Amino acid sequence: MPLQNKLEQAGGHLYTSFLTQLLRNYLFGSTVAVVGVGGVVVFSTLSIPPGERIVMGAIMGISLIIMIICELFVFYRHLRPIQIIFKLPQPTSEQLKTAYMQTHKFPLLSVIRTFGPHFLGLLLPAVVMAFIFIKLGMLKVPYFYITIAAAVAFMIASMHAMIEFFLTTKAIRPVITHIRARHVELFKQDITLKGQVLVSIRTKFRLSAFLIGTLPLLLFGLASQIRLDSIQLEGSLAYWQWAGVILVIGIIYSLLGASLLSRNIEDPIYTIQKGMSSVEAGNFDASAADVYSDEFSKLIAGFNHMVNGLKEREQRNNQLLQSYFMTLAAALDARDTYTAGHSTRVARFSVQIGRLANWPESQIDILHKTALLHDIGKIGVRDAVLLKEGRLTDEEFDQIKLHPILGENILKQIEPADAMADLLPGVRSHHERYDGKGYPDGLVGTDIPLFGRAIAIADAFDAMTSDRPYRKGMTYERALSILEEGKGTQWDPHLTQLFVDALRDI
Secondary structure, three states: OOHHHHHHHHHHHHHHHHHHHHHHHHHHHHHHHHHHHHHHHHHHHOOOOHHHHHHHHHHHHHHHHHHHHHHHHHHHHHHHHHHHHHHOOOOOHHHHHHHHHHHHHHHHHHHHHHHHHHHHHHHHHHHHHHHHHHHOOOOOOOOHHHHHHHHHHHHHHHHHHHHHHHHHHHHOHHHHHHHHHHHHHHHOOOOOOOOOOOOOHHHHHHHHHHHHHHHHHHHHHHHHHHHOOOOOHHHHHHHHHHHHHHHHHHHHHHHHHHHHHHHHHHHHHHHHHHHHHHHHOOOOOOOOOOOOOOOHHHHHHHHHHHHHHHHHHHHHHHHHHHHHHHHHHHHHHOOOHHHOOHHHHHHHHHHHHHHHOOOOHHHHHHHHHHHHOOOHHHHHOOHHHHOOOOOOOHHHHHHHOOHHHHHHHHHHOOOOHHHOOOOHHHHHHOOOOOOOOOOOOOOOHHHOOHHHHHHHHHHHHHHHHOOEOOEOOOOHHHHHHHHHHHEOOOEOHHHHHHHHHHHHOO
8 A cells, every 4th residue: 555545544544533423522521511521510409390390391391402513613723623634635835834733722622612612502492491381381490590591501511521621731732743744754843832831720720629619519509509599588698698608718818729739830940941941051050959859859850860961972072073173173283393383372362352351252262263263264275376585476376366266165165064163263264354455356445344354464473473484473572562563554453453452471
C-alpha cells in the first residue's frame, strides 16, 4: 500500500476514534450531571402523580429533541475545521494551522455548547411547555417550581460543562500530535501555540473548586425548599435566612480554597517560566529555587539538571570555538615565520581598544574572534607575493589588497551562514582609512564598520613594532607617535587617542 494511502487510513482511524471519544465524554457527562444529579433531585424531592409524570416525560422528551438538533448543528460547525484536514489528502498550511488552533479550543467550545444549545435548547422549550401545561391544569405544581427547576438546570449544566472540559482536554491530544506531524511532513515546519494561554490554570482551578464546593450546597438548599413548601410563609422565610448564611459561608470557603489551590500550582510554574526566560536570554547560571516538597520538586530538580547540562555544553562549545579560531590564526601565521603571532597580538590589542571604549563584553568577544581571523584571506595569496622580502610591485600589492575580500569570502563558506555573519564586516574593512583612501571599498569615517576601525589601529601598531627580515621593529613610543599623527586621516581619532593614552600610561 502506498505511503500516502497508509497516512490517510491512519488519519481516518484517528478521526473516528476522536469522534467516538467525544461521544463517550458527552454521554458520561450527561449521565453524571443530568441523570445522576438532576434525576435524584427531581424524583426524590417532588411527589408527582403517575398521570403528571407522563406529561413531564413528554415535556422532557420534546425538549431533548430540540436540544439535540441545536447541539448537533453547533457541534458540526465547531468540528468542521478539524474534519477538513482529515478529508483532504494534502491540506494547506493555513488549513492545518486553523485546525490546530480549533482543536486546542475544543475544550472551551464544549463549555460553550453546554451552556448554549445544550442548556438553553433544553430549558427554554421545557419552561414554555411547563407554563402552558400548568395553565391548562395538566400539571399541578406551583409556578415558582419552574424557577427552581431553571436554577437546578443551570447548576447541572455547570457540572456537565466542567466534566466535559477536562475529558475533552485529554481527548484532543492525539489529534494535536497528528496535525503537528502532518504540518512537519508537508511543510517541514512545526506549529505550536508559542506560549499562548487559552485558559489559565488559575481560571480552571478556581472555577472547578468553586463549582465543586458550592453546587452541592445550592442543590441541597433548593431541594430542601421544595420539601418544605408546605411550611407556612414565616417558617419558609426563616429557613432561607438560615440557609442563606450557610450558602454564603460555603461560597466564601470555596473561593478561598480555589484561590489557595491555584496559587499553590501557579507558583512553581512561574518559577520554572522565569528560569526558562533566563536560559532563553543566554543566562545558563539561572536556576529554579527548589523549595517544593510535592511532585513539583522533581520537576524543578529536572529543570536545574537540564540547565546545568546546557551550561556545561555551552562552556565546552565556547572552548572548542575559541580553539578553532586560535588554530586558524596559528595556521595562517605559520606561513610566515617572521610574522608568527601577529594575529594573536592584533586580537589582544583590539580587545584592549574595545575595553578602553567601554564596549560590552559580548561585542568584545566578537571583536576578538574577528581580529584573530582578520588576515585569513592571505591564505589565498601566493607565497611568492606574501613572503617576498623586498618591495612589492604595483601588481603584487594589488594582489595583497585583495586579501580582505578573500577573507570575507572564505568565512562566508562556513555553515550555518549566520555563524560568521558578525565577523565579516571587520574582516573586510580592517584596511580602510578614515579619510577614505583605504581598500577594498574606500569607505570614509564612521561608514567604516566599528570593528574594522579598531583592528586597523591594532594591526598597524603590531606591524610597526614587530621585527622583519629587512628592518627592526620600531619602539612603542615611535609607533604611538605615528598613530597619533595619523588619527583622523588614517585611523579613527577617538579610538586611536584612547589606545595611545593607555599605552603611554603603562
